[in-house]
Every structure is written in structure tokens, then in C-alpha cells.
Amino acid sequence: MSKLHLTLNLLLLLFYTLSSAQVGIGTTSPEAMLDVNGTFKVRSTVNENDIEVIQDSILVISKSGIVNTVLANDIIDVALPTIVKASFSSGGPQTLSLTLGSSKIIFDSEEVDNNDEFDLTTNTFTAKQDGIYTISGQIKISTTISVSTNFGLSIEKNGVLIAE
Known part of the structure; x- marks a missing residue:
């Protein structure tokens, strides 16, 4: 097998592995598509103005460490189960x-x-x-x-x- 053929096979294998595998940062056994063991930092964000996105844009971390979205109304119902203004x-x-x-x-x-x-x-x-x-x-x-x-x-x- 030629070096070029072997290199192409390794690149294809690496590409396939990276495109379908879970990636871990700080862990050798990732449990999600991206599994970060440690802190992470977001250096900048975009201000969201779309009301449809804003209504469901709250991120929470589950007990197992998975980041999920939660409806804003669900957060309000848990934090303020009753609110009346008359x-x-x-x-x-x-x-x-x-x-x-x-x-x-x-x-x-x-x-x-x-x-x-x-x-x-x-x-x-x-x-x-x-x-x-x-x-x-x-x-x-x-x-x-x-x-x-x-x-x-x-x-x-x-x-x-x-x-x-």
C-alpha cells in the first residue's frame, strides 16, 4: 500500500471518527457529543431579539451536568408558584x-x-x-x-x- 493511499485512509478514518464520535475535553470517556470536565468560558454572545427564541432560551444544568433548555414559564411556575396582581x-x-x-x-x-x-x-x-x-x-x-x-x-x- 502506498504512503498516499495509507494517508488518505487515515484521514478518512479520522474524519469519520470526529464527525460521529463524542468529544471530551478533560475526560477520556465523554458521555455527550461535547463533554467538558471543568469550567468553560463564553467570550461573547449575541443579543437575541426574536421573541420566539427568547421565550425558550433559558439554559439550565441538570444534576448529571447536561445543559438543557427550559421554558421560561416553567421557571416562573417553580420560583413563583402563585402570583396575582389585581x-x-x-x-x-x-x-x-x-x-x-x-x-x-x-x-x-x-x-x-x-x-x-x-x-x-x-x-x-x-x-x-x-x-x-x-x-x-x-x-x-x-x-x-x-x-x-x-x-x-x-x-x-x-x-x-x-x-x-
Whole structure:
């Protein structure tokens, strides 16, 4: 066999091996197409503007070290299993009496409700899972109100006051 023929066969074998084999950096037994044992560095990236790509462009590393993509909504559902933001319109049916001691504010608009837990018709939040919830509110008072009083937020569970 000639040297040229042997060289061509070795090049073809090497090309075939590289095109179909797994490559390891820092390992002699790669378990993926590219298996890096150690850190790696990305020196530059391109800013992605395509909304279809952005919706599913989060990379995560599995327990076995494999890099995968995860839907952005799945990340939000795990990190924030419940998030509700409701409001009421200024022209809505709000009648607050400062002499009653308390008044229920009826929210007529939902901005966010990722688990469909707030019912606008009954004005009730029903959690789908046990947990610790953070509830916050904001009250904006007009300068025309001259009554000295306390404003706050109370939380009821099944009609029973549990916090204020």
C-alpha cells in the first residue's frame, strides 16, 4: 500500500471518527457529543431579539451536568408558584366609609394571575397549594381627606380575620 493511499485512509478514518464520535475535553470517556470536565468560558454572545427564541432560551444544568433548555414559564411556575396582581378602576364600584371601621375593596381587574386563583366575580383568592404567601397592598390617599385615622390591610380566611 502506498504512503498516499495509507494517508488518505487515515484521514478518512479520522474524519469519520470526529464527525460521529463524542468529544471530551478533560475526560477520556465523554458521555455527550461535547463533554467538558471543568469550567468553560463564553467570550461573547449575541443579543437575541426574536421573541420566539427568547421565550425558550433559558439554559439550565441538570444534576448529571447536561445543559438543557427550559421554558421560561416553567421557571416562573417553580420560583413563583402563585402570583396575582389585581386592581380596581377609579370609576369602579368603590364605596369606602371611614366610619364603618372596615370596608371591602372590590377588585374589578386582573393584571396577572398565573394559576387562575383569583375569582373576579366573588372577589376571592383560593390558593391551589399549601405554602407561605406574601400579600401586599398600597393605599393612595387624597390630600382632601382631613380625617386622622389608620389605614391598613386585613386578610380573612373563610370569612375569619387572620391578619391585619
